Every structure is written in C-alpha cells, then in structure tokens.
Amino acid sequence: MDADQHGHLLGAADIRRIAADAGISPTKKFGQNFVIDPGTVRRIVREADVTADTHVMEVGPGLGSLTLAILETGATMTAIEIDPPVAERLPRTIAEFMPDATDRFTVINRDALTVTPENVPDFNNDQSFTLVANLPYNVATPIILTLLERFTNLGSFLVMVQKEVADRLAATPGNKIYGTPSVKLAWYGTARRVGNIGRNVFWPAPNVDSALVRFDRHTSEEQAALAGGADRETTFRLIDAAFGQRRKTLHAALKHEVSDDAFARAGIDPTRRGETLTIADFARLAAETDAEPEADAEARA
Template sequence: MSENGTARLLGPAEVRVLADQLGLRPTKKLGQNFVHDANTVRRIVKVAGVGGDDVVLEVGPGLGSLTLALLPVADRVHAIEIDPVLADRLAETVADRAPDLADRLTVTGADALRVSAADLAVPGRAAPTAIVANLPYNVAVPVLLHLLAELPGIERGLVMVQAEVADRLAARPGSREYGSPSAKLAWYADARRAGPVPRSVFWPVPGVDSGLLSFTRQDPPPGADRAATFAVIEAAFAQRRKVLRGALAGWAGSPAAAETALRAAGIDPMTRAERLTVADFAAVARAKAS
C-alpha cells in the first residue's frame, strides 16, 4: 500500500506550454483531446474510487493531466501511450511535477488495441486492478473490451468516452440505446453512467459531448463460451429490426434452425435482440452447440 505524496497538476497554460515544447498538433486519428482542468481530473480520481492497493491502468495519458492526479492515491500507475513522443515525455513530466511519486509510474509505448498481459507485466509488481482513462473516442469500445478480456485482474474502472457511447455501454435490455456494445460489456462488467464532462475542459475543444462510465467486474454467465456468445450478439444486432428468428437465420443456418435454438434456450423466436440479456445470448449459443 502506498503512502500519499503530492503532485502539481496541469492547467491550461501548462498544457499549452508542454504541447509547444513537443511541437504537438493534436490529431483526430489518435483521438487526442487533452484535459486541462485540475478539478475534472480530481473528480475522475474520486469517482473512480481507486486507493493505495490499486495498480491503475491508464490508456492514452497524453500530456499527463490525469496521470498526475492518479499517482498520489494509487500504488502504481501503468500508462499505455501509442504516440512515441508523448510516451517519452510522460516520465519527465512526472519527475518534474511529482518527483516523490515518479517511481510509481510505468509507461508502455503501445497500441492499447493490441497490448497483451505479457506486455504489461512488470517483474515483482502486481498486475493492474483498475482502469482509469480518458479513452481515445474513435476506439473506446474495442479498447475497453480488449483490455477486460486480456486482463482478468481488472476489478473496476472509470473511463471518459463520448457521451452517446457511455449511454450505449451502460444501457440495459429493453432500452433504445442497448446494443452489441452493451451486451458484450455485460459479459465482463456491470456498467453505469457516472456523470457528464463539459467540452470546455479539453484542448482542443471536441465537437462532441463527453461522459464518464463506471464499471465493476462481474462473472460471465456460467458455462458459457465467450466467442460463441459474442457471435450470437453480433448476428442478432446486425439486423436488430428483425425478430430473432430472422435475425439469427444466417448464424444458425436457416430461420427454422434459429427458432429451434431459441426455443431450446427458452426464448420467444418472435422477440428482438434488444430484449435479451447477455445470459440469454449465452443460452442461445449453448442451445445451438448442444
């Protein structure tokens, strides 16, 4: 368990100075919108609920605004940064603004969509227990699903994403926003919205609204196969306007075969995908396999 230290957080002026020093021009391709408001990063850390026993995985630390807020409260922070210029500079920024906490930081220069548990292993150090990040908006869903699959030790997290993505990920069966991302995330975790984030706290100011998504790890449906279940989810939502007998026809081989699997799973073939829980999708996958 760590002992508290202090860090000088970044404000708008410091963010711009760092960017100028690096010759940085934020790109949409990498989803680069940097938080420059100290109150926002303090709020994120507080809502995330991480503490001195946590190893926090941060994706896309950028210039280090959130990293500096996490270091005083977590045991360690492991940051994944795809931009080599930003990855190289992060440790220097932490050494300058939080020198007593610099040894708590590990930086891995990598694409979070392809990083493995082995890539993040640090000899003698515990594996990540929480994700706290301002996720690149263009790849937020696949990054989150990949990390939860790759790192079973992740117990909880708080991520900042595009507001409508947060709505979809937190959506429950039966709601308009519920879809493939919601059902897949439910395999790993129980998620909920944790509040909005104003556009004004970013540089450059994004053209979309942002929101916080909180999640807690939960067990998948017992006896279920993830790949098989996800195949059902993808097929069902690919034609979500159709009833499941028709939507799953291609997956099952025919409408009749889809109906047989659905009935064996105890599901009305005339219902639609948005009514099913992840446990229901798993039951359909099992029924077809048996």
C-alpha cells in the same frame, strides 16, 4: 491525504507550455483532447476509488493531466501511449511536477489494442487492477472490450468517453441505443453512468459532450452463473448476428446459427428482436446451440 501531499496538477498554461516545448500538437488521428482542469481529473480518480494500494493502467495519458492525479493518490501505474513524442515527454512531466512519484510510474509506447499480458506483464501478479482513462472517442469501445478479454484480472474501470458512447455502454435491453457494446460489456460485468463532463475542460475543446462510465467485473461465481455453460465466442457470435440485422426477428437474423429446438429449449421466443434480450438470454441461447449435435449445426449452415 494532507493538503501538503498534493502535487501540482496541470492547468491550461502548463498543458500549452509542455505541448509547445515538446513540439506536440493535438492530433485528430489519435483523438487527442487534453484535459486542462485539475478538478475534473481529481473527480475521475475519486470515482475510480483509486488509493495508494491500487495498481492502475491508464490508456492515452496524453500530456499527463490524469496521470498526475492518479499518482497523487500514492498509486502505482503503467500508462499506455500510442504517440511516440507524447510517450517520450511524459516521464519528464512527472519528474517536473511530482518528482516523488517517478518510481511508481511506467510508460509504454504501444497501441492499446495490441496490449497483452505477455507484452505488458506489469499486471500479471495482481489479483485485480483497474483501468482509469480519458479514452480516445473513436476507439473507446474496442479498447475496453479487448482489455477485458485479455486481462481476466482487470477488475474495474472508470473511463471518460463521448457521451453517446457512455450511453451505449450502460444501456439496458429495450432501449433504442442498446446494442452490441452494451450486451458484450454486460458479459464481463456491470457498467453505469456516473457523471457528465463539459467541453470546456479540454484543449482543444471537442464538439461533443463527454461522460464518465464506471464498470465492475463479475465475480467468478457471478460469471459462471451468467454463462451457464455457454462460451464467450459462441455468445458473441450470436450477439453480432442479432444486432447486425437488428430490425429482423431472432428467427430471421439467427437462422444460420440457432435451430427452432434450441430457441425452445432456451425458452426464448424467436419472434423477438435481439435488442430485447439480456446477456443471460444470449448466453442461454449459445449454450443450447453448442449442445446440439454437429449434424444439426451443419444442416443449418
């Protein structure tokens, strides 16, 4: 992209002026920390591989820092914003700072956890779209897992989250922070940490560090091979049970879910703990559990 195509991205003075003008102050309720550094938002967009051909969903656009960096690439996007005054102000910011991009931008005032392909149909005709977001720390994991479940064409994401959340999302078996989010996310694809973000790029500055997580969804062939006949509901139920009592052996934690025969057929030692299992292990266990006669399942319950 030529330098003269770059728009004006928001700095600290712009953010404070827009907030004051709209009567908006960052709220803890919505986990609002606005990015005031153009270099950071351009880095996020670069790590997300956003180009003019990309269709982007942004969750929690806030005052528009990352939004403008996404639009700067020529991409088309829909922003999901829960806070009514913020959602109302955002189109004015785009019109002021990047007027040529207004026809590529849509904002929807909605809680991201309630978004579905029915109430946000913008992505229904896409073979694949990407999520790029500075996610509110307190709901980052549920938002990610909910969107992946509901939008089977959500092909990748690049999110900025609290560093501890990033570590959990990208954790692997045997790591002490490996848990329910790590293994459930692995059902859908591969996550990896791609960088750290300092506190000084936000207003107000949070009291925790942030990090970037990049995720790429499994192809349909990879997903089928991983699942091996298991369905997501059963697999996730076993994950919840195993990590709900993570200090217990699988035999103890899953005694109402999995029979000794199912452990044997899946080739998994029931004296192991859930934190040592890969997503493929859980899927294998789920497939063997689903394959059992109903009488056996009722006997366990």
